Amino acid sequence: MNHVDRIIGHAEQHCKAHGTRLTVKRKQVLMGLIQSDKALSAYELLDFCNRQYGEKMPAMSVYRILEFLEDEHLVHKLSLANKYVACAHIVCNHAHAVPQFLICRQCSKVKEIAIEPATINELRANVSEAGFKLISTQLEMNCLCEGCIEQAA
Amino acid sequence: MNHVDRIIGHAEQHCKAHGTRLTVKRKQVLMGLIQSDKALSAYELLDFCNRQYGEKMPAMSVYRILEFLEDEHLVHKLSLANKYVACAHIVCNHAHAVPQFLICRQCSKVKEIAIEPATINELRANVSEAGFKLISTQLEMNCLCEGCIEQAA
DNA sequence: ATCGAGATGTTACAACATATCATTTGTATT
DNA sequence: AATACAAATGATATGTTGTAACATCTCGAT
Ligand SMILES: [Zn+2]
Ligand SMILES: [Zn+2]
Ligand SMILES: [Zn+2]
Ligand SMILES: [Zn+2]
Numbered sequence: 001m002n003h004v005d006r007i008i009g010h011a012e013q014h015c016k017a018h019g020t021r022l023t024v025k026r027k028q029v030l031m032g033l034i035q036s037d038k039a040l041s042a043y044e045l046l047d048f049c050n051r052q053y054g055e056k057m058p059a060m061s062v063y064r065i066l067e068f069l070e071d072e073h074l075v076h077k078l079s080l081a082n083k084y085v086a087c088a089h090i091v092c093n094h095a096h097a098v099p100q101f102l103i104c105r106q107c108s109k110v111k112e113i114a115i116e117p118a119t120i121n122e123l124r125a126n127v128s129e130a131g132f133k134l135i136s137t138q139l140e141m142n143c144l145c146e147g148c149i150e151q152a153a
Numbered sequence: 154m155n156h157v158d159r160i161i162g163h164a165e166q167h168c169k170a171h172g173t174r175l176t177v178k179r180k181q182v183l184m185g186l187i188q189s190d191k192a193l194s195a196y197e198l199l200d201f202c203n204r205q206y207g208e209k210m211p212a213m214s215v216y217r218i219l220e221f222l223e224d225e226h227l228v229h230k231l232s233l234a235n236k237y238v239a240c241a242h243i244v245c246n247h248a249h250a251v252p253q254f255l256i257c258r259q260c261s262k263v264k265e266i267a268i269e270p271a272t273i274n275e276l277r278a279n280v281s282e283a284g285f286k287l288i289s290t291q292l293e294m295n296c297l298c299e300g301c302i303e304q305a306a
Numbered sequence: 307a308t309c310g311a312g313a314t315g316t317t318a319c320a321a322c323a324t325a326t327c328a329t330t331t332g333t334a335t336t
Numbered sequence: 337a338a339t340a341c342a343a344a345t346g347a348t349a350t351g352t353t354g355t356a357a358c359a360t361c362t363c364g365a366t
Contacts, residue, residue: 021363023313043353061314063354068313079233080293082353102285113283119275123268123294130266132255132296139292140233141276143285174332176344196321214345216323221344235322 004034010091011074020072028053029065030086033075038108039083042066078103078110080140088112098137104145106152115139157187163244164227173225181206182218183239186228191261192236195219231256231263233293241265251290257298259305268292 008022011030015022022030032048033040040048046062049055066084069075073096076085081103089096089112102111120137127134144152161175164183168175175183185201186193193201199215202208219237222228226249229238234256242249242265255264273290280287297305 021312023362025314041353058315058317059354060316060356064314079235081232102280102283104285105288111283111285113279115279116275119272119279122272122275126266126268126272127255127294127296130255130264131299132257132264133302134294134296135258136295139294141280141287141292142289143280143287146284149286174343176331178345194322211346211348212323213325213347217345 004031007034007086007090011072014074014090015072018072020068025057025061026065026068028057029062030069030074033084033086036086039078039081039085039103039110040108041083045084076101076112076138078140080142081105081108083108085110085112100137100139100141102141102143102145104148105142106144106148109145109147111145157184160187160239160243164225167227167243168225171225173221178210178214179218179221181210182215183222183227186237186239187243189239192231192234192238192256192263193261194236198237229254229265231293233295234261236261238263238265253290253292253294255294255296255298257301258295259297259301262298262300264298 008027008031011027012022028049029045032045032052036045036048042062043059045066046057046059049057049062066075066077070077074087074090076087076099077083078085078101080101085101087096088099097114099112100115102113104110115137124134124137161180161184164180165175181202182198185198185205189198189201195215196212198219199210199212202210202215219228219230223230227240227243229240229252230236231238231254233254238254240249241252250267252265253268255266257263268290277287277290
């Protein structure tokens with residue numbers, strides 16, 4: 001059983017535990033994101049699926065399925081890049097914490113990390129001082145990935 | 154001379170100093186954003202201008218003008234919300250530092266702030282640990298504004 | 307076997323954004 | 337003032353992203 005199948009297996013378990021179903025189409029979309037090493041736009045993902053599985057899924061379905069996968073925390077939407085990535089922790093058993101994302105603006109590679117809680121709290125304090133209230137600690141940051149740093153050097 | 158005119162005056166000076174021109178159309182678009190108390194999408198801004206000035210500017214122009222105003226740091230694009238705001242520091246004489254934005258998800262009000270450099274550095278360190286390199290410290294955060302906090306309470 | 311909820315298909319369209327070429331306007335040079 | 341050039345805007349078309357509305361299918365429970 002390869003890596004991808006192992007992740008899919010976990011995702012299936014996860015859905016079963018939540019009383020939802022990881023259907024064939026949903027599995028195809030999720031696999032598209034898992035197999036990609038970078039974030040994909042909804043339409044890139046659509047093209048990928050159609051090439052990969054020789055079907056012609058409507059755009060509507062991809063959006064519906066992405067919404068489902070997001071609700072299940074199996075996929076994350078990156079508003080900063082307008083793209084989607086598979087969650088990096090599908091195979092983990094711990095509860096899913098609020099993630100932060102490092103997005104390579106050169107190649108769309110994404111790293112899902114957990115910023116130090118102390119740093120997050122400082123941010124929250126800065127926001128409070130300004131009179132606002134932070135409602136999500138999901139940060140998205142414009143970065144360069146390892147590969148693209150080297151290439152640029 | 155009212156507040157808006159004072160800001161426009163500064164913007165004009167700023168452009169002159171950079172060898173660029175704040176034309177009538179550009180001024181209209183900038184005034185649209187200055188007069189708005191919240192971030193506007195390109196098309197909301199287009200509608201606003203057309204209603205306000207009784208013309209029918211093509212969408213193309215609004216995008217071109219927004220790009221110009223961004224380059225001049227008179228306007229900021231918020232990728233997280235896919236909207237635009239006037240810079241909060243047009244009337245300031247100091248150089249424009251990299252800003253951070255607090256975006257109210259309820260009402261689109263935006264506050265442009267400067268996070269503590271120490272906090273920013275911690276963030277940068279967290280990113281480095283992950284092997285990535287932060288290429289912009291312009292953060293955008295999902296928040297509630299003062300008004301919407303009260304309303305929710 | 308039947309039924310109902312959930313999932314997917316289909317069509318149409320709204321909202322967001324850019325490419326390209328034509329025309330106008332503002333400025334510099336003569 | 338006439339000319340000439342560059343910058344700005346207009347006009348048209350098209351590409352990209354996302355959703356509304358309604359029809360059909362499919363799975364699982366009774
Ligand atoms: Zn995740
Ligand atoms: Zn990269
Ligand atoms: Zn600013
Ligand atoms: Zn608000």
